[in-house]
Amino acid sequence: MAGKAKRPGYDELAGQVAVLREQVRALKEENHRLRAENARLRGDASEVTQDAEAAPAPPRGRKAAPRWAKANVVRVSVRRPRKPRAPVPGRRREAPDRRMVHALDRCPHCAAALRRGRVVGRRQVITLPVAPVEVVEHVVLERRCPGCGARCRGTMPDLGEQVGSHRRVSWQVTALVAVLRTRLRLPIAHVQWLLAQLCNLRLSVGAICGLLDEAARAARPAYEALLAEARASPVVHLDETGWRQNGRTGWVWTLTTPTVRLFRFATSRAGTVARALLGPEAEGVVVSDFYTAYDQLDGRHQRCWAHLLRDIHNLTEQHPDESGLAAWAAGMHALFAEAVAWTAAANACPPAERERARLRFEAAALVLCRAEPAGAPHAALCQRVERYHAELFTFVADPAAPPTNNAAERALRPLVIGRKISGGTRSASGSQTRMVLQSVIATWEVRGRDPQAEMLTLLRAPRTPRLELAPL
Numbered sequence: 001m002a003g004k005a006k007r008p009g010y011d012e013l014a015g016q017v018a019v020l021r022e023q024v025r026a027l028k029e030e031n032h033r034l035r036a037e038n039a040r041l042r043g044d045a046s047e048v049t050q051d052a053e054a055a056p057a058p059p060r061g062r063k064a065a066p067r068w069a070k071a072n073v074v075r076v077s078v079r080r081p082r083k084p085r086a087p088v089p090g091r092r093r094e095a096p097d098r099r100m101v102h103a104l105d106r107c108p109h110c111a112a113a114l115r116r117g118r119v120v121g122r123r124q125v126i127t128l129p130v131a132p133v134e135v136v137e138h139v140v141l142e143r144r145c146p147g148c149g150a151r152c153r154g155t156m157p158d159l160g161e162q163v164g165s166h167r168r169v170s171w172q173v174t175a176l177v178a179v180l181r182t183r184l185r186l187p188i189a190h191v192q193w194l195l196a197q198l199c200n201l202r203l204s205v206g207a208i209c210g211l212l213d214e215a216a217r218a219a220r221p222a223y224e225a226l227l228a229e230a231r232a233s234p235v236v237h238l239d240e241t242g243w244r245q246n247g248r249t250g251w252v253w254t255l256t257t258p259t260v261r262l263f264r265f266a267t268s269r270a271g272t273v274a275r276a277l278l279g280p281e282a283e284g285v286v287v288s289d290f291y292t293a294y295d296q297l298d299g300r301h302q303r304c305w306a307h308l309l310r311d312i313h314n315l316t317e318q319h320p321d322e323s324g325l326a327a328w329a330a331g332m333h334a335l336f337a338e339a340v341a342w343t344a345a346a347n348a349c350p351p352a353e354r355e356r357a358r359l360r361f362e363a364a365a366l367v368l369c370r371a372e373p374a375g376a377p378h379a380a381l382c383q384r385v386e387r388y389h390a391e392l393f394t395f396v397a398d399p400a401a402p403p404t405n406n407a408a409e410r411a412l413r414p415l416v417i418g419r420k421i422s423g424g425t426r427s428a429s430g431s432q433t434r435m436v437l438q439s440v441i442a443t444w445e446v447r448g449r450d451p452q453a454e455m456l457t458l459l460r461a462p463r464t465p466r467l468e469l470a471p472l
Contacts, residue, residue: 094124132200133173161460164214171459173201177208178215179452182437183445185418209430216433218458219440226262226443230255234284235400238274238294239408241416244424245431252435253277256411261442263415265431271296285394285401287408290384302394304405305336311381319377328378331368332385335361340403343396351397358397362389411442 008016103117142153163170173195180191188208195201203211230236237256242249243265251269255262255277266273271293278286278297287302288294294301312329319325339361346354366389369382376382385392395403415438425431440458441451 094126096124128198130198130200160462167210167214169203169207169211171456174211174215174459175452175455177211178437178455179441181208181212182434182441183451185414185421187422212433212437213429215455215459216436218461218463219436219455221463222440222458223262223436226260226439227255230257230260230262231279231282232284233257233260235398235402236278236282236284236286237405237408237411238278238286238288238297239405239412240269240291241412241419243415243419243431245428246426250431252412252415254408254411256408258407259443259447261411261446262439263411263435263442265435269293285398287401287405289405290388300394300398300401301391302398302401302403303388303391304403305392306404306406308381308384308392309333309336312378315378315381322377324372324376325378328368328372328376328382332365335364335368336403339393339396343399347399354397354399358393361393361396365389365392414438414442 104114106113138156138159140154140156142151144151161171177191177195180186180194181188186194188205191208192203192205195203235257238254239256240251240253243252244250245265245267248267250265250267251273253264253266253273255264264277274293275296283299285300285302286294286297287304288297289304289307309332312332316322316325316329342357346357349357365385369385372378372382395401418434425434441455444451444454
C-alpha cells in the first residue's frame with residue numbers, strides 16, 4: 001500500500017511564504033519603476049515626482065530613453081456612429097405618372113373616421129402598358145343647303161404627311177418597321193409578333209414586306225446621294241461578303257468611308273463589279289484586302305496589313321519548328337510597327353519626306369522577302385509582298401489612309417449577322433430593299449442621328465416615281 005504524501009512542516013511553509021513575499025516586493029518595485037519611466041516619457045512631471053519616491057532608482061548601466069522617443073500607447077477602439085448609406089443609383093425615384101394612396105378610412109379599434117395622415121411607406125412600380133393603335137377614320141359628308149337646296153360636299157384633306165396614297169398604315173408605323181427589321185435584324189415574323197404584343201397592331205407578312213418596300217423607295221434618293229459622296233471621298237474602303245438570294249449565292253459589296261456605309265448586291269464577284277461600284281469619277285485611295293479582283297482598280301491603293309499579318313500568324317502556327325519562318329515573321333511585324341510609329345510621329349512632315357519614307361519601307365520589305373529561299377513555307381507570302389510592295393505603305397505617304405481594312409469589315413458585320421439569322425433574301429427586289437435600308441440606317445447611326453426620325457422625314461417628303469437600281 002502506497003504511503004500518503006507528507007505534509008510540509010511549519011519551517012518549510014514559512015520559508016515558502018518568505019520567498020513569495022520577496023517576489024511580490026520585487027514586482028512592486030519594478031511596477032513603480034516602469035510607471036515612473038512611462039510618466040517621464042509622456043512628460044507628466046507630477047506623476048514622475050510622486051512615483052520617484054516610491055520607485056527605486058533604475059539600475060546602473062541602463063541608458064534613459066531620449067526625449068524625442070515616442071512611448072508605446074495602447075489605442076482603445078472607440079465605437080463611432082455608423083454613417084448613413086448613400087442612395088443606390090439603380091433605385092432612384094422617377095416622377096410618377098399616377099399615384100395610388102393606400103390608407104384606412106376608419107379606425108380598426110373604435111371605427112372613427114380617419115382623415116389626412118403622414119407618409120410612412122413608399123414604393124414605385126415601373127410597368128409597360130400595352131398602347132393600342134389609334135385608328136383615325138376620315139369621313140367626307142355631303143350636306144344639303146336648306147335655302148337653295150344645293151348639295152355641298154366636303155373634300156378629303158391631303159394626308160400625304162401621314163400615310164401613303166394607297167395604304168392605311170401611317171408613315172410612323174412604316175419607319176418603325178424599317179428600323180426593327182434593319183437595325184435590330186429581326187425576322188419579319190418577329191416584327192409581326194412584336195407589333196401585335198406591344199401595340200395590338202396585327203399586320204400580315206405581306207403587309208410588312210410592302211411597308212419595307214415603301215421605305216426603301218422613299219430612301220432611294222438618299223441612297224444615291226450616299227453613293228456619290230462615297231465615290232468622292234479621299235479614302236474609301238472596299239470589301240465583299242457572300243449573300244443568298246432565292247437560294248443562289250451572290251455577294252454584298254460595300255463602300256465605306258468615315259461617314260458613309262453603302263451596300264450593293266451583285267450576282268458576281270469579279271473585278272468589273274468593283275469598277276462599276278466605284279465609278280470613273282473615284283480618285284481617292286482604295287483600301288482593300290489582297291483579293292485579285294481589286295487589281296483591276298486604277299489609282300492609289302492600300303492593301304490591308306491585318307489580312308497579311310493574320311496569314312503570317314496562321315502560317316507560323318502551322319510550322320512552329322521553322323526558325324527561318326519565325327525570324328521572317330518577326331521582321332515583318334517589326335517593319336510594320338516601325339512604319340506605324342513613324343507615321344504617328346510625322347504629323348508635320350512635308351509630302352516629299354513622307355514619300356521618301358514610303359520608298360524606304362518598301363525597299364526594306366523587298367529585302368526581307370528576297371532573302372528567303374524559294375522552298376520555304378512562306379515563299380507564297382513573300383511573293384505576295386513582292387507583288388503588292390508598292391501598295392503596302394501608302395498610309396505612310398498619305399496620313400488619311402489607314403493601314404487596315406477594318407472599317408469595311410465592321411460595316412459588313414451587321415449584314416453577316418442578319419444573313420445567319422434569316423438566310424438572305426428571296427427576290428431581287430428584296431435584296432435591293434435590304435441594301436438601301438441597311439445603307440441609310442447604318443450611315444445615320446455613324447453620324448449620330450436617330451434612324452426612325454430620319455426615316456420618317458424621308459417618308460413624309462414629296463417624291464416622284466424612280467427607276468429601280470441598275471444591277472451590277
